[in-house]
Amino acid sequence: VIDKEMKIKSKNGNASRLNNDNKILEYIFSYIKYKFDNLFAHGLIFIIPLLTIISVFIILIFSIIYYFTKETDSYKDALWQTFTRILDPCAAAHDEGLKHRLISGIVILCGLVIVAILIGAIVTFMDEKLNELKKGHTTVIEKNHTIILGWSPKIFDIINELIIANENRRNPSIVILTSKDNSEVQYIIKDKINNSKNTRIIYRNGDPMS
16 A cells, blocks of 8 residues: 555656646746747847857858868868858758768758748838838928828819929929828829829828827
8 A cells, every 4th residue: 555655656746747847848938939029029130130140150160060070171161061051952962971961951951940030030021111101101201392281172182283383393292191091092092183294192191280
């Protein structure tokens, strides 16, 4: 009976230790994910230098491995081999030997991860910029332009008169600032104004009274 009780206690102790270990691992992964989320929230300005530092670190580490495993004749060749394999997986097509192929495979995998992160960051950045442009929250830098504040049914007549008045002017523009949705304003005006001639119409979203 005592042996059975000891075995049960031992099993319970092992189970509790496993649960504690799992909780520690979950916490570590959650913490790392949280830190990465905070890092990538800074955008391309932070991501590109970070990826550059990581790439340089990988190149230095694996070039040393290439050199000391006698896969290359000089350290310069080892640096070049590592650099080319990070950028181009096809560079390892003629590698011979299991050890050389294994090292090249790890370098290529690191390179693919870095490139994938960079492409994802660029796509996200471009998507954010396009959304910002669509919403009309960017700064306007124009000279001798006409600003229309707010929205009313008479806006189309005003724009048509300005287009006629701007025919003899060089690079004229009209800036429309309204609290209405920017995409909706563009659609309505393009539907009503068939030909803006030499006048550019710029749309911005905001409070005209502020």
